[in-house]
Amino acid sequence: MAKRFVRARPKRDQLPDLRERLESGEIEAMEPFGRAMTKALENARFDPASGEAIWIEEDYCVPPLAMERAEVLDDYFTEITIVEEDVDEAAGWQQIDDLPGLWEQILDQA
Template sequence: MAFYLVSAVPKHGRLEELGERLASAEFMTLRPFGATLSASLANARMRRDGVAVWEEEDYCAPPLAQERAAVLDDYFHDLRVEKVEQGEGWSKIQKLPRLFPDA
């Protein structure tokens, strides 16, 4: 398994829907990544430049291929990944404001 610090630009007008879908646990049934993706997005942060960031566990090559096809490409563009150790990504972004404060 690998861990990545993910950065992605939210698509205009799409974050509210994503937040609602996360709140209703809609992605939890996606296998094999639904629970991990849901938790990661619920805890995502927002940089000052408007880019969303989160740590994601992934097994795909290329990274996040299944997650992008099922969810991420509907809500984000310019998705980038940086390989990190487990927890390192969260440590880097923990002080940033939450993308979904009510999650």
């Protein structure tokens, strides 16, 4: 298992649908990655300077995030980039802790 430091450009018009899927538990129920993805996306941050969402994702795939992208991420984000392939989770979140939450930033602007 690795923790990936991820940056991606949100498809703003699609994010309300993603928020609904997260809140309904639909994504959390996806095996094997649903619980980890839900946690990561619920805690995602927003970088106002770049317009990107940023999060730390638990991942088992080769290539990285393959299942997650096919099932969820590619529907809601573009330019998905693995910034660091094996980051310490606590240190990764600490790097972005001062950024605003993705959901507050995006949904407040919708």
